[in-house]
Amino acid sequence: MDKPLLEITGLASGYGDVQVLWSIDLDVKDGEIACIVGSNGAGKTTLLRTISGLVQQSRGQILFDGQDITGVGPNKVLQSGIAHVPEGRRLFKGLTVRDNLLLGAYLRHDRVEIQQDLDYIFDLFPILKERATQDATTLSGGEQQMCAIGRGIMSRPKLLMIDELSLGLAPALVDRLADALVEINRRGQTILLVEQDVMAAFELASRAFVIETGRIATSGTTAALSDDPKIQQAYLGI
Amino acid sequence: MDIGQILVNGLVLGALYACLAVGFSLVWGVLNVINMLHGSFIVLGGYLTFFAWHSFGIHPLVSLPFVALLLFGIGYLVQYLFVNKVVTAPVLTTLTLTFGLDMILYNIMTVFFSATPRRVTLDLGTLSFFGITMPVDRLFGMALALALTGLLYYVMRKSRIGRAIVAVRMDRAAATLMGIRVNHIYAITFGVGALMAGAAGAIFAMVFPITTNLTGMYIGKAFVVCVIGGLGSVPGALVGGLALGLIESISGHFFGPQHSLTVGFLVMLFILLVKPTGLVGKRGYE
Structure with a gap:
């Protein structure tokens, strides 16, 4: 647990002349759920x-599992073990769902x-089994997210990265997906979650990185960050 | 000539058209490349089959898999080395590129093989049933064409590579996230298109005389089949091929064979007006 699974130092990137990330330092420990939160356009997806x-x-x-996977x-x-649910x-x-x-x-x-x-996967999300032979894009939003997460898990990643778990989904569905992620995590899956809904992310993750205009503004355990007045005001609406 | 004969003629021709067009359709649908080389690939497949038979006495059925595999290799390399460099450019760029490559291949073939029409004569006799007469080699060609088209359908639907081809077609970035090497899959797709063209050429050489002058006509047929049936899917090519075969056979009977080509194009224009996705094409797949 000492050595992080994923360790990012001084990362910068962007699209063409537009630089989005300036200097990102981030680490994800083996077995945890970590999250990246921040407002729209902060650079979460780009990261x-x-x-x-x-x-x-x-x-x-970018170091992953002891290897340099930069570029x-x-x-x-x-192949090195990072799956990305876009x-x-x-x-x-x-x-079909199955083919996906x-x-x-x-x-x-x-x-x-x-x-x-x-x-x-079918055990985790029984609805996907029912719809296995259906065109995946005919599923509801929540079912599609289940399928996308399942597709990510199918590569047997050491780290599962999920971008915007809750986007466009009803709160009840987000809860259902969160339960599934907790279950997956309990079985040893390390997860890095990107989320606009900070409240939902903090409930799931043990540690968080707050990203603002392409830089890590602050980071720490979600418990500590929840008590931080600045975070409360900016992201939790308390 | 009675209607049964006309329909059987149409279906035999149609099966050959389906096999001729399915590779062209696949490449167009997946890569958004109008492969002007397709006609020359067909003729090359036909010539190789002919010379294997004529010079070495190899039965077309034996040479067909090798011819098809050779064409796959050529197609893979053409895509990997040339077309991949400009595959994201507007369709006119790739069309011009394959057109240029086609000029080269076409002229090489004319120089080496001359433009004399040649065919493999298997002398299998004719078969008569219900007053319908059909040369056995044509029936054989039809069965082979349908079998190969069916095989491609199965591979596209059930295999790992088939899934990857569809994935790349639908969403390149997401396909990349699955670990799919997009350029490799593009090359495989183009290779499969060439493979089907080579196989179609081998079958054609058993049924009709083949010559380099026919490359343009083959592309024309492939084009019409794709538009009538629907682009980029095996069922689309099959339906389009059978439809075009029947249209040509029926119109050839009523208006004379010299007009069957015209009627085929007129039907294509009509389909474009009323159902631009083709008879079995789906919206979003074109």
Whole structure:
């Protein structure tokens, strides 16, 4: 538990001439749920996209599980054990729920265990089993998020990164998904959550990083941050 | 000639058209590339089959898998080395690129093979049933064309690569997050398109005389089949192919064979007006 699973130092990135991240220092410990919160446009999604290699970093270093994965590209990042559940789910239209889940295991070749993991997902989200042969994009928003999370888990990641778990979902559904994440975490899955809904994120995560205009403004345990008057005022509306 | 004969002629022709067009359709649908090389790939497949048979006495059924695999390799390399560099550019760029490559391949083939029409003659005789007469080699070609088209459908629906192709088509960025190497899948898709073209060429060489002058006609047929049936799906190519075969056969009977091509294009224009997605195409897949 001492050595972090993911360790990011001085990370900067952006799109073309537009720099979004300036200097990000962040770490995720093995077995925990950590979260990144912040307002719209602060750079949360860009941070995840930079970690997973969709966006090229311009400075800084990303260490994962003892390896330097800076700039190795999305394929290698996934192979090293980081799965990214993208904002807006991004399920594949024209493919069934089952096929979408199987695409999560695209890099794996252990047929038997892939089937076991599929059963595990269906166990976790029984509704997905019912809808297994349905086009994934015909599911409701909450079911799509379940499918997207399942697809992420299908790669057997050491770290599961989820971008905007609650976006566009009813509170009851968010609770249901949060319960599932707690269950997944209890089974040993490390999770890094990006969330605009700070209240929901703090309930789930043990530690949080607050990101403001591309920099980590503050970080700490969610318990401590919840008591911080500045955080209360800016994000929790207390 | 009675109606049964016309319909059977149309279906036989249609099955060949489906096989001819399905690779073109796949490449267009997935890569958004109008592959001008497709006609030359068909002729190349036909020539290779012919020369394997003529010079070495290899039966087309034996050479077909090898011809198809060779075409896959050529297609993979063409996409990987050339088309991938400009695949995200507007469609006119890739069209121009494949058009240029087609000129090269077309002229190489004409120089090496000359433009003399050639065909494999298997002499399988003819079959008569219910007053319908059909050369056995055509029936054989039809069965082969349908089998290959069916095989492609199965691979696209059930295999890991098939899933990856659809994923890349629908959402490149999300596909990248699955660990899919997009350029590799693009090259495979283009390779499969060339493979189906090569196989179609091998089948055509058993049924019709084949020559380099036909490349333009083959592309024209593939184009019409895609528009009538719906772009980028195997069922679309199958329905479009069978429809075009029947249209040509029926209109050839009533208006004379010289007009069947025109009627085919007129039907295409009509479909474009009333159902731009094609007969079995779905919105969002075009």
